[in-house]
Each structure stands twice: as C-alpha cells, then as structure tokens.
Amino acid sequence: MAAKSRHLASPTSEPASVRWMLILVGLAFMALFIVLPVIAVFSEAFRQGLGAYWESLHNADAQSAIRLTLMVAAIAVPLNVVFGVCASWAIAKFEFKGKAFLITLIDLPFSVSPVISGLVYVLLFGSGSILGPWLKSYGIEILFAVPGIVLATIFVTFPFVARELIPLMQDQGSGDEEAALSLGASGWQTFWRVTLPNIRWGLLYGVLLCNARAMGEFGAVAVVSGKIRGQTTTMPLQVEMFYNEYQGTAAFALASLLAMLALVTLVLKTALEWRFGDELAATGRGH
Amino acid sequence: MMRFRQPSVIPGFGLTLGFTIAYFSLIILVPLIALVLRSAGIGWSGFWAAALDPRVLAALRTSFVTALIAAAINVVFGTLIAWVLVRYRFPGRRIFDAMVDLPFALPTAVAGISLTAIYAPNGIIGQLVAPLGWRIAYTPIGITIAMIFIGLPFVVRTIQPILEEVSKEVEEASATLGASRFQTISRVLLPSLTPAILTGFALAFARAVGEYGSVIFIAGNIPFVSEIAPLLIVIRLEEFNYQGAAVIATVMLVISFLMLFVLNLIQAWSRRRYGYGS
Numbered sequence: 001m002a003a004k005s006r007h008l009a010s011p012t013s014e015p016a017s018v019r020w021m022l023i024l025v026g027l028a029f030m031a032l033f034i035v036l037p038v039i040a041v042f043s044e045a046f047r048q049g050l051g052a053y054w055e056s057l058h059n060a061d062a063q064s065a066i067r068l069t070l071m072v073a074a075i076a077v078p079l080n081v082v083f084g085v086c087a088s089w090a091i092a093k094f095e096f097k098g099k100a101f102l103i104t105l106i107d108l109p110f111s112v113s114p115v116i117s118g119l120v121y122v123l124l125f126g127s128g129s130i131l132g133p134w135l136k137s138y139g140i141e142i143l144f145a146v147p148g149i150v151l152a153t154i155f156v157t158f159p160f161v162a163r164e165l166i167p168l169m170q171d172q173g174s175g176d177e178e179a180a181l182s183l184g185a186s187g188w189q190t191f192w193r194v195t196l197p198n199i200r201w202g203l204l205y206g207v208l209l210c211n212a213r214a215m216g217e218f219g220a221v222a223v224v225s226g227k228i229r230g231q232t233t234t235m236p237l238q239v240e241m242f243y244n245e246y247q248g249t250a251a252f253a254l255a256s257l258l259a260m261l262a263l264v265t266l267v268l269k270t271a272l273e274w275r276f277g278d279e280l281a282a283t284g285r286g287h
Numbered sequence: 288m289m290r291f292r293q294p295s296v297i298p299g300f301g302l303t304l305g306f307t308i309a310y311f312s313l314i315i316l317v318p319l320i321a322l323v324l325r326s327a328g329i330g331w332s333g334f335w336a337a338a339l340d341p342r343v344l345a346a347l348r349t350s351f352v353t354a355l356i357a358a359a360i361n362v363v364f365g366t367l368i369a370w371v372l373v374r375y376r377f378p379g380r381r382i383f384d385a386m387v388d389l390p391f392a393l394p395t396a397v398a399g400i401s402l403t404a405i406y407a408p409n410g411i412i413g414q415l416v417a418p419l420g421w422r423i424a425y426t427p428i429g430i431t432i433a434m435i436f437i438g439l440p441f442v443v444r445t446i447q448p449i450l451e452e453v454s455k456e457v458e459e460a461s462a463t464l465g466a467s468r469f470q471t472i473s474r475v476l477l478p479s480l481t482p483a484i485l486t487g488f489a490l491a492f493a494r495a496v497g498e499y500g501s502v503i504f505i506a507g508n509i510p511f512v513s514e515i516a517p518l519l520i521v522i523r524l525e526e527f528n529y530q531g532a533a534v535i536a537t538v539m540l541v542i543s544f545l546m547l548f549v550l551n552l553i554q555a556w557s558r559r560r561y562g563y564g565s
Contacts, residue, residue: 011462012455012471019375026371027383029364033436034389037401040411044404083310090304096292102307104551108315111543113497114395115517116536119524120318123325128529154314177297187298209391216394219499223521236396236500243400243504252404255397262392269392270385 041259044252056253064230065238065254072146072234073214076153080210081203084161089195092169093177103166109158117155118223121148144226149234152220157210164206165199168281172198201276205269212265216258322540326533337534342510343519347538350516353427354495357434358442361491362484365442372443373450387443390436395500402433403504425507430515433501438491445487446480453479482557489550493543 013019046053056062087106091099109117125132125142135142142148176198180190196203218236225232233241235258242251273280292300326334337343372384390398406423407413413424423429453476461471499517507513516539523532 011468012458013374014468022367023371023375023377026364026368030368030383030386030439033432033439034386036405036411037398037436038389038393040401040405041397044401083307086303086310087307089299090307093297094292094295094300094304096300096304105311105315111493111497111547112319113499113517113520113536113539113543115499115520116322116497116540119520119532119536120322122524123529123533124318124321126529128325129321151314155318158314174295174297181296181298190297191299212392216392216397218394218396218399219517222499223524236394239396239400240504251400255394255400258394258397262389262394262397265392266385266388269388270381 038259038263041252041255044248045256047252048249052249053253053256056247056250057257059250061230061233061238061241062250062254065233065235066257068146068149068231068233069215069235072150072153073211075150076157076214077207077211079154080157081161081207083158084165084206085203087162088165088169088199089191091166092172093174106159106162106166109155114156114217114219115223118152118220120155121151121224143224144228144232146232148224149221149232152224153214153217156217156220157214160210160213161203161206164202164209164281166281168199168202168279169195171281198279201272201279202281205272205280208265208269208272212262215261319540322533322536325530326537329530329534333530334534334537337531338538342514343516343535343538345511346514346516346519346535349427349430349512349514350496351542353430353515354434354492354498357431357438357495358488358492360431360435361438361442362488365439365487365491366446366480366484368439369443369446369450373447387440390438390440395437395498396504398436398501399433399504402429402436402501406432406505424505425509425513427513429505429507430502430513433505434495434498437498437501438495441490441494442484442487445490446483449480449483482553482560485553486550489546489553493546496543497539 014022087102090096091103122143123129125135125148127133132143140147142151176194177190180194181187185193215234216236217234218240221234222237222240225234225237227233227237227241229241235254239251239255239258242248242254329337368387372380372387403424404410405412406429408417408422408424410424413422416423423432457475457479458471461475462468466474497517499515499521502515503518506515506518508518516535520532520535523529523535
C-alpha cells in the first residue's frame with residue numbers, strides 16, 4: 001500500500017498542497033476580517049487629501065475630545081495600576097481563604113457588556129437615585145460630567161493590570177522578597193527595590209493594554225457622558241458624532257488617531273513579548 | 288486550620304487586601320448591586336412585563352442568535368488560524384500572529400464605522416454583492432460580521448497555547464500505530480483541543496452578546512429586525528425609562544453569568560481529564 005507514494009510523506013504533517021491551502025484560507029480570513037477594516041480607516045481618512053485630514057484634526061471639537069481622552073486615561077490608568085499591584089501582591093504573596101473567588105471577581109468586568117458598565121453608574125448617580133441628588137446639593141456632578149466618564153472607564157479597564165500581574169507574581173514566588181527582608185530591608189524597600197524590578201515588564205504590558213482600552217472605550221462612556229459637545233465627548237464619542245453628522249472625513253481622521261494608538265500598542269506589546277517573553281506571565285498572551 | 292490566612296514574613300497583607308476589596312466594592316460591586324436593586328424595585332410582575340416585552344425579546348433574540356452564528360464561524364476559522372500559526376512556517380507568520388490581537392486593541396467605534404464603510408452598499412465589498420441583490424450592512428448579517436471581527440482573537444488565543452503544548456510524540460505514536468493523518472487529527476488532536484475550543488467559543492460568544500460600539504453602526508438598528516439588546520438599553524435610558532433599562536441589563540447579566548459558570552465547569556472538567564486548564 002505504501003508503495004503507491006514515491007516520496008516518503010511525513011507522518012506527522014500534511015502534504016504541502018494541503019498546508020498551503022490552509023495557510024491561504026487562514027490568512028485570507030484574517031485579511032478580510034481584521035486587516036481590511038484597519039486599512040479602510042486610513043483610506044477613508046485621507047480620501048479628501050492631506051489638507052482636509054489635517055484640518056479635521058484641528059477642529060475645536062476634535063481637539064477638546066483628544067484632550068479629554070488623554071485626561072481620562074491619565075486618571076483611570078494609574079488608579080488601576082495601584083489596584084493591580086495591590087491585588088496581585090495580596091493574591092500572589094499570601095495564602096488566604098476565598099482567593100480563587102477573588103480572582104474570579106476581578107475578571108468580572110470582562111463579562112459585563114460595556115453598556116451595562118455605564119448603566120450601573122447612571123442608576124447609582126442618576127436623577128432617580130439617592131446619591132445623585134445628594135451630591136448635586138453640594139455642587140458635585142458625576143453623571144454627564146468628567147467624573148462619570150472616569151468611573152465608567154475604570155470599570156471597563158479594571159482587570160487589565162491585575163490579570164497580567166497575578167500569574168506573573170505567582171510564578172515568581174516570594175523567595176526574593178523573603179531574602180530582602182531577612183537582610184534587613186523594610187517592606188517598602190523590598191517592594192521598590194526587589195518586587196518592582198522583577199515585575200516591570202509585566203506591569204508595562206498590563207499598562208499598555210489598559211491604556212488602549214481606556215482611550216478607546218465607547219459603550220460605557222457613551223451611556224454616562226451625556227455627549228455634551230466640547231465638554232464630555234471623548235475621542236470615540238466624537239467619532240460617532242462626526243459620523244452621524246455625515247462628516248465622514250472628520251470622523252475617520254479622528255478614528256485614524258485611535259487606530260494608530262492601537263497599532264502602536266500592538267507593536268510595543270509584540271516587542272515586549274519577543275524581547276522579555278520570559279519576564280511576562282505565561283498567560284500574558286491575548287487580552 | 289481555621290485561620291483566615293497562613294502566616295508569612297512578608298508584610299502588607301492587610302493594606303493590599305484591604306485596598307483591593309475596598310476598590311473592588313466601590314467600583315464594581317456597589318454599582319452592580321444598585322442595578323439589581325433597581326430592577327427588583329418594580330416587583331416580580333413588573334419585571335416580567337418589562338423583560339417579556341416583544342421588542343425586548345426580539346432584541347435579545349437578535350443579539351443571541353447573531354452572537355451564536357459569529358462564535359460558530361470564529362471557532363472554525365479561529366481553530367484553523369491557530370493551527371496554521373502554530374504548525375506551519377511561512378513568510379510573515381509572526382506579523383500575522385501579532386495582528387490577531389488587533390480587534391482587542393482597535394477601539395470598537397473605530398471598527399464600527401470602518402466595517403460600515405466596507406460593507407455599506409457603496410463600500411468596497413458592499414458594491415460587490417449589491418448587484419446580486421444582497422445587502423450586508425444594516426441587516427443581521429452586518430451584525431454578525433462585526434461580531435466575527437471582535438470575537439476572533441478570543442478563539443485563536445485560547446487554542447494557540449494548548450496547541451503549542453500538544454507533544455509531537457502523541458502524533459507519532461498514533462502514526463506508527465497505523466492511523467492515517469486524518470484519523471490522527473480527528474481522533475487524537477481534536478479531542479485534546481475540545482476544551483480550549485469550547486472555552487474560545489464561550490468567550491467569543493459572551494463578548495459578542497454584550498458588544499455595542501462595533502455593532503451599532505453596521506446594524507441599521509431597525510426594531511424587531513436588527514436591534515441588539517445593548518442598544519435597547521441605551522434607547523430605554525434616553526427615554527428616561529431607567530427601570531426598563533435595568534431589567535434588560537439584569538436579564539443579560541444573568542445569562543452571561545450562567546455562561547461564565549458553564550465555562551468554569553468546562554475548564555474544571557478539562558483539568559481533570561487532560562491535566563491542564565485553558
């Protein structure tokens with residue numbers, strides 16, 4: 001029977017023809033569903049030329065949206081970094097009851113629709129709630145204002161840093177810290193001089209992903225922002241606004257900035273994986 | 288035995304766990320409780336009246352059916368892409384590998400307007416199918432396409448690490464015992480990938496059901512036809528019908544927590560059976 005084929009086919013691989021067909025199908029699917037949309041953003045943005053593109057980005061609304069997005073990320077990301085470091089310290093360095101449950105809870109925001117992530121704050125601070133009117137009497141606006149946008153952004157980006165650091169610190173164990181402590185270092189010294197250098201690349205990795213999502217979040221922010229032009233519109237919301245007003249070039253020009261952010265994030269993330277793969281969590285791939 | 292935590296020389300347990308729990312409660316727990324309380328506030332009959340409203344049911348059906356179809360398509364092509372990326376060497380492999388994560392990184396609103404530009408009747412692909420009388424954008428097909436876009440990385444990224452771990456010896460053993468390549472793949476490889484494939488399916492499905500930004504632009508948002516459940520929540524909010532919004536959200540949350548529960552069962556089962564989780 002085996003005499004039929006003249007060359008010896010590898011028993012653990014497929015014939016070259018099958019191989020190339022599978023590669024072709026896989027890459028074609030990716031090209032169609034993943035690459036094409038990114039190319040379309042840029043081709044639509046530059047459709048009316050570089051001048052129109054440049055002008056769109058200097059539009060006052062676009063400028064204020066860019067500023068607001070940067071500000072929201074600058075508040076939300078550091079808070080989630082502090083949380084991520086605290087949570088992974090408590091979870092990786094200690095054994096306590098309910099730990100597995102806590103890890104599951106931290107991932108919770110990933111399984112909640114972004115719209116619901118925004119909705120919960122509307123219900124908490126909206127006109128029918130107890131908190132909202134009470135805060136308003138002190139002149140504090142949460143909903144349809146920047147604090148609401150920050151809260152919704154924190155909600156959706158909540159797990160990013162923690163889920164990168166927890167498996168990494170669990171892998172590394174506590175040996176280094178115990179050595180530092182036994183040599184007389186204080187707790188803070190141990191953290192800054194031993195733990196932080198050990199986890200820096202993993203931390204950077206988590207920050208990158210957290211930041212990309214924070215700047216790009218749409219659903220949750222759309223619900224709480226009230227979309228007040230020039231005041232509570234972040235970049236993604238401004239993209240929607242331009243788009244609905246049939247200002248295609250303006251919408252895609254602003255979208256192209258967000259697409260560039262995504263590409264830069266991806267390049268840095270890949271570079272980190274190639275260069276420091278062994279200093280990232282084993283589960284560091286993916287979202 | 289009954290201690291809450293085991294002793295350790297490392298300091299900072301109280302501080303870090305305390306902050307973790309306080310922050311989690313403030314940002315996630317209290318708001319979620321507010322949601323459940325608000326939807327419970329209208330009473331049992333009111334809750335069901337709002338949840339079984341025909342428009343709500345239609346939106347839930349649209350969301351779940353399109354998400355199911357998209358996740359199924361993603362399982363087929365995601366498995367194929369993971370296979371190609373792990374097993375074959377070809378020029379540009381690492382670039383394609385990196386690009387799998389694009390849907391994670393690209394803001395959903397950007398993906399939404401871009402997909403619409405491509406599949407609208409005057410777009411690159413919309414133009415191609417328009418003469419055949421087909422419409423993609425502004426129909427449930429458009430919704431499915433957006434969901435395929437955002438769900439694909441979940442499938443590829445869950446299967447890839449498992450595929451990398453499967454040792455070549457198992458395949459060699461299967462081949463020396465006289466199995467054809469097809470038999471080896473279908474009887475030896477696929478069963479050990481099944482938990483990862485199921486996990487990828489569940490993740491892609493869960494994400495697609497809740498997806499908003501990349502879907503609403505291409506969906507057309509016609510009530511009873513192409514209106515997704517998250518959009519209906521937004522519409523209820525704009526009508527200041529907070530309770531109606533809370534009810535739809537609660538229904539969606541319950542369903543996705545059930546999904547998460549099933550997912551955990553699959554992973555526990557695969558750990559017992561194959562010695563690894565995914």
